């Protein structure tokens with residue numbers, strides 16, 4: 001219950017649906033079969049939403065977790081980007097017109113921004129929307145090869161609507177990127193409308209169940225009313241008006257998804273991988289610890305614990321951080337709706353930073369879980385390849401991770417510069433206004449406060465040094481842009497240190513809030529392990545300015561190792577506490593009943609290569 005809140009009833013409902021609980025095995029399907037199977041599930045999911053009256057976003061999410069285990073369906077871009085953008089950027093009239101249809105799935109939409117030539121650099125996008133006051137239409141056009149829209153999920157075959165990000169031109173003047181609602185396919189025949197060339201971009205690393213697509217506009221007209229007009233308007237005569245608000249509001253959909261990805265992608269993905277690897281390590285027996293004694297569970301090897309328990313601690317940390325990130329998003333978004341935009345830069349920075357930091361850590365962690373399962377980890381039966389290929393997409397989509405860290409660093413540099421000029425920082429960066437002690441207070445007790453303070457020191461120092469280095473580069477004659485580039489490795493490391501501190505702090509606050517002493521003690525051990533591993537893996541950062549000395553580093557190592565033994569008796573319970581159903585894990589190694597070998601054998605017998613097949617038979621005969 002530490003995790004799920006109200007989720008369980010909806011999961012149980014979903015599991016009762018035959019199609020979701022015991023559908024065909026994903027691993028034995030071709031890409032097209034995977035895609036079709038996902039569409040069948042989407043349609044069934046929509047029927048279930050109506051049957052069970054599922055309207056609330058959170059309720060649907062629990063249901064989706066069972067209906068689409070470890071994959072993104074075409075509902076992801078529809079409910080995660082299309083509908084939120086309509087709601088956030090549309091006028092009241094526009095919301096009334098499109099949101100109810102979208103929520104009832106009468107229209108299916110996606111978010112169409114990235115182009116063949118540009119994804120990261122949004123200001124470099126080339127698709128144009130030119131206003132024609134005579135017809136009161138915007139004419140959408142793809143003027144170059146590189147301007148063809150490329151990647152949007154659901155665009156290839158599924159969606160009949162999309163929000164297209166395009167450069168607004170009125171009377172020859174460029175007003176920058178704006179969102180437009182565009183009908184793409186006929187609601188009767190589902191054929192692309194004349195003037196649009198579109199299709200699927202082909203097989204990918206993962207995301208088999210999503211038809212990421214391309215779209216080329218050939219002077220395609222849409223009504224004036226289809227520009228989302230909450231913040232900017234184009235009047236019939238072509239007059240452009242805008243509220244005196246932050247132009248980055250049109251980037252709102254990206255902030256939303258980045259804020260959600262921390263929990264939905266990084267937190268869930270890593271927690272599932274840990275569940276599989278730790279359960280399997282308690283089943284698998286290999287080699288000898290002591291002569292003529294039974295082979296031990298591999299989880300009893302210290303090296304196995306050293307691989308997996310830090311990842312378990314990380315999974316808890318990312319999960320809690322993801323929950324906190326969602327809370328912050330909704331809080332700041334509410335403030336913005338009431339006209340208070342002061343915290344938008346901080347929200348942008350923390351969501352960019354945490355999205356990058358946690359998806360990178362989770363991606364690396366899931367792969368380590370796979371390696372920790374030996375040969376069977378390499379089999380699709382482990383479920384780990386599918387979890388990995390889908391979760392690692394989070395390092396790229398919604399802002400490539402390095403670029404997101406640099407956005408976070410930009411905010412940190414602004415704040416640090418402000419502090420030097422006497423401004424007081426607040427929120428997630430308030431520590432930059434504190435006096436930071438130069439000596440580490442860590443003792444063998446390893447209180448959570450002293451551990452968090454160590455990360456605070458590291459982050460503050462690295463931010464300070466990145467800022468000073470930037471100033472030195474400029475002082476020695478480089479222009480600001482070159483200085484930024486010459487400092488960018490240092491800047492990304494400072495941003496990572498900031499996010500790492502934030503994650504440790506969130507974990508510490510969760511531990512402090514737990515009332516049950518037994519649970520609190522166990523969570524404290526995990527939090528300590530997370531922090532100690534962070535210190536050891538980045539020990540250079542902590543030693544560099546003499547903050548941590550060699551004796552303390554030795555204590556860190558000793559405590560880390562003793563924690564492994566302390567966590568061992570609770571390890572399986574700690575993954576069971578995530579409460580993933582077998583259907584959600586999709587893994588034979590991670591089965592709750594532990595019946596791994598018998599099911600591996602059954603599964604292998606079902607593989608299509610074992611079926612009689614003429615051509616193979618002829619070739620081999």
Ligand SMILES: CCCCCCCC/C=C\CCCCCCCC(=O)SCCNC(=O)CCNC(=O)[C@H](O)C(C)(C)COP(=O)(O)OP(=O)(O)OC[C@H]1O[C@@H](n2cnc3c(N)ncnc32)[C@H](O)[C@@H]1OP(=O)(O)O
Pocket residue numbers: 057072076077079080111113114119120121122123153248249251252254255257260261264265344345348397398399400403407410411414
């Ligand atoms: C109902 C369900 C919900 C569930 C949720 C789902 C969970 C997910 C699960 C599974 C589904 C997932 C499926 C996959 C979906 C994938 C979708 C996509 O990928 S859509 C494409 C994304 N594309 C990018 O992200 C481009 C990245 N690039 C950018 O965002 C910009 O180009 C950026 C930020 C790199 C630079 O933008 P500049 O060039 O306009 O701005 P500059 O010049 O750098 O900065 C100017 C100022 O603006 C601020 N700024 C930039 N962006 C901001 C923002 N968004 N908000 C506020 N300020 C911002 C900066 O901090 C800077 O501030 P100062 O001047 O220093 O004060």
Ligand SMILES: Cc1cc2nc3c(=O)[nH]c(=O)nc-3n(C[C@H](O)[C@H](O)[C@H](O)COP(=O)(O)OP(=O)(O)OC[C@H]3O[C@@H](n4cnc5c(N)ncnc54)[C@H](O)[C@@H]3O)c2cc1C
Pocket residue numbers: 077110111112113114117118119120121150151152153207212393396397398399400401402403406
């Ligand atoms: C699975 C998946 C789903 C997607 N879904 C959608 C969708 O629904 N809608 C949509 O519009 N798009 C979507 N995208 C596109 C996605 O948002 C972009 O691919 C992403 O934003 C990265 O941009 P890019 O491809 O241009 O990468 P690039 O910018 O070309 O990145 C390549 C390399 O260049 C580096 N780099 C680029 N700029 C800088 C810089 N300023 N400083 C330092 N290094 C830099 C990066 O760090 C990276 O190492 C999706 C992508 C994927 C993989």
